[in-house]
Amino acid sequence: MAQVDEAYFSGEDSGEEATLPDDYDDAIDGISPSHIRDTLAHWAATTGLDLGRLVYTNYREVVSDVGKKVGDTERVIEIAGKIGGGW
DSSP states (O other): OHHHHHHHHTSOOOOOOOOOOGGGGGOBTTBOHHHHHHHHHHHHHHHTOOHHHHHOOOOOOOOOOTTOOOOHHHHHHHHHHHTTOOO
16 A cells, blocks of 8 residues: 555646546546546447447346245146146
8 A cells, every 4th residue: 555655646737727627517427428438438449349238238137046935836836837747
């Protein structure tokens, strides 16, 4: 941590004022929408993935019997179904 602090605080001040982007008023925590769009476009081009696939996720419900109490009848039906039988 000491090395990080030293590197941060020993940096030279350029003396120039930072300029804000035109859409800064629309920014969230100082990050403008155009910066986000540009960053996403960069990663889409870098990875070769479609932007929709890169950014969005899919949801599918996972059905699980973990923690469920299954009676004997249900267990027999499940086993019979797995071995190709049935009722």
